[in-house]
Amino acid sequence: MKGEKRLFAIGAVAVVLLLLVGFALLEKNQPQRIKVNWNMGESYSTQSDAPSSVEVTAYQATQSYWYLSSGLGLVKERRSVALTQGMNAVSLQGVAQQIDATSIHVKDMTDADAQALEQNYRYDLVSQQALLEKYVGKQIYVNAGNRTLMGTLLSTADGLVLQTSNGIVALRDYSQVEFPSLPDGLLTKPTISLLLGTQKAGTHDIELSYLARGITWEADYVAVANADDTALDLQGWASVTNNAGATFRDAKLKLVAGDIHLVESNAPVYYDNMLKAVRSESAAMPASAPEPQFSTQNVFEYNLYTLERPTTLRDKETKQIELMNARSVPVEKQYVFQPSQSTKVQTKLVFKNAGDGLGISLPLGKVRVMKPDADGQLQFLGEDSISHTSKEGEVRLFVGNAMDITVEKTETNYRQFGSCSYEHTYAIKVTNRKDSAATVKYVEDSFWGSWDIRSETLKHEKKDAHTASWMINAPANGEATLEYTVFRTWC
Numbered sequence: 001m002k003g004e005k006r007l008f009a010i011g012a013v014a015v016v017l018l019l020l021v022g023f024a025l026l027e028k029n030q031p032q033r034i035k036v037n038w039n040m041g042e043s044y045s046t047q048s049d050a051p052s053s054v055e056v057t058a059y060q061a062t063q064s065y066w067y068l069s070s071g072l073g074l075v076k077e078r079r080s081v082a083l084t085q086g087m088n089a090v091s092l093q094g095v096a097q098q099i100d101a102t103s104i105h106v107k108d109m110t111d112a113d114a115q116a117l118e119q120n121y122r123y124d125l126v127s128q129q130a131l132l133e134k135y136v137g138k139q140i141y142v143n144a145g146n147r148t149l150m151g152t153l154l155s156t157a158d159g160l161v162l163q164t165s166n167g168i169v170a171l172r173d174y175s176q177v178e179f180p181s182l183p184d185g186l187l188t189k190p191t192i193s194l195l196l197g198t199q200k201a202g203t204h205d206i207e208l209s210y211l212a213r214g215i216t217w218e219a220d221y222v223a224v225a226n227a228d229d230t231a232l233d234l235q236g237w238a239s240v241t242n243n244a245g246a247t248f249r250d251a252k253l254k255l256v257a258g259d260i261h262l263v264e265s266n267a268p269v270y271y272d273n274m275l276k277a278v279r280s281e282s283a284a285m286p287a288s289a290p291e292p293q294f295s296t297q298n299v300f301e302y303n304l305y306t307l308e309r310p311t312t313l314r315d316k317e318t319k320q321i322e323l324m325n326a327r328s329v330p331v332e333k334q335y336v337f338q339p340s341q342s343t344k345v346q347t348k349l350v351f352k353n354a355g356d357g358l359g360i361s362l363p364l365g366k367v368r369v370m371k372p373d374a375d376g377q378l379q380f381l382g383e384d385s386i387s388h389t390s391k392e393g394e395v396r397l398f399v400g401n402a403m404d405i406t407v408e409k410t411e412t413n414y415r416q417f418g419s420c421s422y423e424h425t426y427a428i429k430v431t432n433r434k435d436s437a438a439t440v441k442y443v444e445d446s447f448w449g450s451w452d453i454r455s456e457t458l459k460h461e462k463k464d465a466h467t468a469s470w471m472i473n474a475p476a477n478g479e480a481t482l483e484y485t486v487f488r489t490w491c
Contacts, residue, residue, distance in 0.1 A: 046088060048092050051078055056215065056248050058073045059071075059217075060216070073211070073216075074211055077092075078109075084201050088196045088197070092193075094190070096214070096244035098213040106194060106207070109204075110203075114200075116194055116196055117196070139153075140152075140162075142171060158172075159172040160177075212245075215313075219362070222368050229331065230331065236324040236365070237323055239319075241319075251310060253310075257361065293307060293322055294321075294324075296361065329351050332350045333350075334441060335438055335439065338445065339446075342401070346400075347398075348398050350396050353390070361389065369384075384398045404434045405431070407430050411425070421488070423454070423487045428482040429480075429481045430474040434477070435476050444467065449488050449489055451486055451489075455485045
């Protein structure tokens with residue numbers, strides 16, 4: 001019995017020893033975090049006034065997210081800071097005022113084991129009101145009229161209240177306030193302050209990235225049609241607006257087109273500048289398009305446009321950069337009459353996103369259509385918006401309504417069969433008062449239920465379950481008529 005107890009005790013001790021050895025080995029194999037001297041006293045203070053390089057990615061505002069209209073950009077900066085071994089209080093000055101503080105990400109490119117223990121966005125900037133609030137309870141000098149008062153500032157509400165040697169003075173009108181010094185805590189620039197621990201002393205390369213409101217971009221296009229409307233020159237502009245509260249100098253600029261998803265909640269168009277640029281370039285009319293300034297690539301489900309040169313985005317500035325330029329793009333002029341959309345004949349220009357200068361994804365934007373008059377001066381014809389158009393996609397521009405072409409739709413016969421079957425006969429008369437022949441595309445998209453064209457004077461084309469179209473050729477200063485009978489049933 002004693003032998004069994006002894007064996008049990010020895011076994012228990014062996015198990016405990018094995019567990020201790022196992023825990024020791026496990027701890028030894030765990031990644032070692034840097035050991036910061038928490039009791040070293042005050043941390044070393046250092047700062048970076050400006051980045052050595054900056055990259056700005058702007059996201060295009062879309063109608064899907066109205067709160068993107070104010071703009072959203074991703075800012076990525078590289079900064080060099082001198083650090084000591086241990087704790088460092090690092091101030092990164094000159095970041096955007098419209099920063100999303102929760103999106104700040106800091107990476108030490110020199111020391112992969114460095115730890116950012118705290119990061120704070122400080123935006124208590126110097127202003128007259130901020131200085132006054134900081135000096136409540138302290139002595140200031142105030143010039144009011146022809147006298148200078150010295151006293152302790154008691155309140156800044158509804159003017160100034162001073163405690164002077166002669167009593168309390170309330171001032172509503174004053175010309176100047178003198179402060180002995182700049183109080184602690186006020187900044188001249190928005191600043192990110194970091195508490196950074198490292199085991200490596202020396203100059204560190206810090207990568208700082210954050211999201212900022214107020215950065216947005218839009219695509220704007222100018223299309224210039226030729227004399228017979230068979231080709232056009234298309235010029236695209238990226239209008240980039242910076243209201244983020246910082247200037248980004250010599251930045252690498254990237255533009256994202258696509259509908260990004262955000263959990264929460266415009267660039268002005270300088271029409272005159274665009275028109276002047278198009279007018280000056282149209283005069284030369286080079287045979288081929290100039291080299292593009294932007295390279296393109298697909299990132300996830302979006303299109304990314306990268307400017308192949310640095311550019312400066314100043315605060316409170318809109319910059320326009322040529323996005324694309326295509327010459328002599330083949331275009332088809334169409335007259336379309338669709339009763340469900342309009343009582344007038346619409347004039348449309350249709351072209352394919354392919355060929356020299358095209359063949360890239362066109363971001364959504366507004367297209368302004370121009371055409372030279374007899375004197376060679378550009379005249380504005382109309383404008384339309386295009387959605388994101390992929391390579392080889394079709395672009396359809398509604399320019400305006402035709403004045404000299406009209407269409408009249410008349411029901412000439414109607415029969416009912418039972419409770420849910422009908423037969424309609426229509427006459428579609430096209431009147432063309434132009435001096436040249438015109439072809440009108442008549443589109444009927446109200447065929448619901450089961451339908452069948454029983455008779456027609458022109459052959460139709462079935463587009464989908466509810467739509468048919470006909471091409472009606474009208475002679476110069478003449479008329480043409482389409483007649484068709486459709487049978488429809490709901491049961």
